[in-house]
Amino acid sequence: MAGATLAQAQRGGPGGGGPGGGGGANIPSLRTVAVPVPPNLSTYVSDQTALVALGKAFFWDMQAGGDGRTACATCHFHAGADHRLQNQLSSPVGLSNFPTPNATLSVTDFPFHQLSNPANNRSAVTSDRRQVAGSAGVVHRNFFDVTPGSTVDDGSDVAGEAAFSIGGIRTRQVTGRNAPSVINAVFNVRNFWDGRASNTFNGANPFGASDPAANVLAWRNGALVREQVRITNSSLASQAVGPALNATEMSYDGRVWPKLGRKLLSLRPLALQQVRTDDSVLGALANAAGNGLTSTYAALIQAAFQPVWWSAPATAETNQMESNFGLYWGLAIQAYESTLISDATRVDQFLEGNRTALTALEQQGLAAFTDGGSQCTQCHQGAEFTGASYTNALRANANPGNPSDAGFFRTGVSQMAEDAGLGGNDGFGLPLFTPGQTGAANGTFKAPGLRNAEFTGPYFHDGGQATLEQVMAFYARNGDFPAGGNLGPGIGRIRLSGADQAALVAFVKALSDDRVRYERAPFDHPSLCVPNGQVELSPGVPQPDTSDPRFTLTALDRFALIPASGAGGNAAPLQTFEELLRGTGADGSRAHAMTQSCSPQP
Ligand code: HEC
Ligand code: HEC
Incomplete structure (x- = not known):
């Protein structure tokens, strides 16, 4: 795949753009980056x-x-990701400490790894979830067949499993990692x-x-x-x-x-x-x-x-x-x-030469981002803000045996044994990566692009940080689990003042595209009923779903309506994960506040 053909940029490249166009330390606007297309x-x-x-x-x-x-x-309904709160907990890939099914996340759960002094990663651990905020999928069922004309497949509930069930009644299973956004994923x-x-x-x-x-x-x-x-x-x-x-x-x-x-x-x-x-x-x-x-x-x-x-x-x-x-x-x-590209952010406008597109604080954040003390651009490079992009990972001098050159890093989010990341195998038992040095890919994860991160909390592969402030505090203390090898580059050398952290948060929020914020084209979409936790009659007593005699062991869903949007988008901006956690915006001042119920019947 090295030397893969890229299409010419199909979107109008801005005048005065390109590397350094706006003084952003050689970061170009995303509008100058060609969208990868398959050659054949x-x-x-x-x-x-x-x-x-x-x-x-x-x-x-x-x-x-x-x-x-x-x-x-x-x-992936919310800025290409998922900000639900209930029945979203799972166990990390390498562990089997099953969390309470159907639990609702709250402010005090975050961050998942809490320290007596959040600025010091060696201070006493006051609580540690070792769990993952993932995404609720389906109830575990055996497949028999499909029935043409029927939306529901024929099958049976899998009985007798302890995980994802309450008193023998099954809840939806939850993924072992947090859902990243599909927006801009084409650049990976x-x-x-x-x-x-x-x-x-x-x-x-x-x-x-x-x-x-x-x-x-x-x-x-x-x-x-x-x-x-x-x-x-x-x-x-x-x-x-x-x-x-x-x-x-x-x-x-x-x-x-x-x-x-x-x-x-x-x-x-x-x-x-x-x-x-x-x-x-x-x-x-x-x-x-x-x-x-x-x-x-x-x-x-x-x-x-x-x-x-x-x-x-x-x-x-x-x-x-x-x-x-x-x-x-x-x-x-x-x-x-491949059409879900958010290249119309204020940061892009600034990088294209519009000096007034960013506030003073956001410009300070951009400077901190590219400054050596933060180390951010060791891993979040270029207009894509990730080393896993075609631009970076397929550059001529990339070392094919080095996970860092492919955009995969260990930042100390979790312990090595919990999740091997790129160090694991694929579905055919073959290694996902052949490192030059044995074990060098263990515990490394793809650096995410940071665009629209304002809306895509909780953060990291374990969903263990609720806010961008918590993410910056994580970096400022040089990670939570630095021991075990493969850390970095630069994680141990990060030096961020309180002012740097605040400026970085402001900068990352300036990477939101208003078309994402208001779900305008191309980010508009059909309506959706999203399972949003399951009904418990009293704590620990789920209400069985009796609507289908084939599936008697399933807990009743509660659905939230995600209304359809058209090309012109919504009047209200998307809610952030933090706002949902705090209950802000349920008055209709935010979209996707999860307050409208929904029934997925024809
Ligand atoms: C039950 C929740 C769930 C459903 C349904 C789901 N995803 Fe995801 N998606 C995830 C999670 C969790 C990850 C991360 C998994 C991992 O990296 O191991 C993910 C990762 C992705 C990514 C990778 C983004 C990146 O930066 O690496 C894309 C793209 C994506 N999903 C698209 C889809 C598409 C397309 C479908 C339907 C065919 C789909 N997802 C269905 C939860 C879901
Ligand atoms: C050594 C490489 C490295 C450095 C340095 C680094 N990051 Fe990251 N960043 C990553 C990786 C890898 C992840 C995902 C980690 C995981 O989930 O295990 C990540 C995740 C994030 C996320 C969460 C995004 C999401 O969707 O979950 C944000 C925000 C972020 N980084 C911002 C920054 C900022 C700001 C800096 C500088 C202070 C920085 N990063 C420095 C590699 C790095």
Whole structure:
């Protein structure tokens, strides 16, 4: 993937931009950075506009979940991330200390690692959760089959597991890491905190070239042939084919692509959700008389993809469109996510030469960010604010054996044994990274881009910090768990005064894009019912969901409405995680305050 082709910047590059244009210590505006595109996309795709529409529908469609209620967006509805408070706790990847199911996070829970002197990482530990604020996915169920026309898959609750259940009644499972934002993720060479979403897409699972199988069917000269897929610059496609079949995030245990295909091809896209006629992508397809789209998934696939990937007549044994569903799903969602670029921030304007775009405090924060005492730009480089970008990780002199050069670092958020990060293996048992020095990738995580971090709390792979102030305090004390090796570079040398920390917070908040803040195009979207904790009749006594006789061990969901937004966005700005935690903005002065209830029925 070194030397991968990048498209020319498709967005108008600003005059006077480029490195150093605004005196930001060589940080360019994001508008000058080319959006990565797969070099051989035309082998598969015939219409990019249809592909983006298909991807947006897939991403937001709750029917994709095994339970007919869980979309990608369920964990990525809020500035591309998830700020829910209830039933969000899990155990770190390497541990099995199951937290109280269905717990609600509160102000005093944060940070997860509390010290008698927050400025000193060797002071007495006053409390330590060793838990993760992740994202609630699905209840653990066995997959039997799909029923065409039904949003809910056929299966059974998995009984007898202690984790994610209260008194034998199952709660939704929670991911073992915090959900990062999908916005700007297209700039990452590899995605996920541990980089396991390969840059090379294989059409079926996240692990790229580790999978030797020929995963798709091509219709060539009247015959169906199995072919191998290898598409580079496609980490987002590799990523997208993970959750849809994952038994924690969206699926019952054992569902495969042709089954998800059979189900979605039988349903009206987004049938349980409202799509606004002024949606920037789906508006023309919106069903003005009710929910969902007027088009079908089959029609969108036929419009977006070359006929060789779908036009074989279906037989009793083979249905090409169902078989190739992973290919469509991955490439379409990647195309949609590639439009989610927040390059219109005040920091970008400043870097393009508008000297008044940042306040004095924010400029002080920019200076602190690029100053040696903070070390920030050791790891959060360039317009993408991460070393994991194409710009940085694929630069000519990057050392392929050094995790730092790929944008992966250990900052001391957690103990090494809890989560190996990039030091782990992929789904085929192969190492995620081959370091020059044995063990050098252990405990390293992808440096996140910092844009819109104002809205994407809680922070870090463990979700253990509620506020940007807490993140700065973490850096100022040189991390929580510096011991164990692989720390840095620079973590131990960080020196931040109180004034530096305040200025850095102001600077990071200036990295918010108003189109994200108000959910304007391209960040507008269909409505969504988000599971927001489960109903307990009294503490520890869940109310069983009796609506479906097949699933008798499941606790009743409480759903919050995320209203649809159109191209013009919302009147109120998005709520931050800290505001939700403190109860600020429930009066309607913030969007996504989680106060409106919702019922995911047709
Ligand atoms: C149950 C919650 C949940 C659902 C549903 C879910 N995700 Fe995620 N997503 C996460 C978590 C948690 C992570 C981080 C996991 C990790 O790094 O190990 C993540 C990571 C990602 C990333 C990587 C971003 C980065 O910077 O590394 C992308 C992109 C993404 N998800 C897109 C999707 C898409 C597309 C879907 C649907 C196919 C989806 N997610 C469904 C929780 C979820
Ligand atoms: C040694 C590399 C390194 C340095 C130096 C560094 N960071 Fe980070 N940063 C990371 C990594 C890696 C993560 C994710 C860590 C994790 O979750 O385990 C991160 C996470 C963050 C986050 C949380 C983002 C999110 O979405 O969760 C913020 C904000 C942040 N850094 C800002 C800064 C600032 C400001 C500085 C300078 C004071 C700084 N970083 C210095 C590597 C670094």
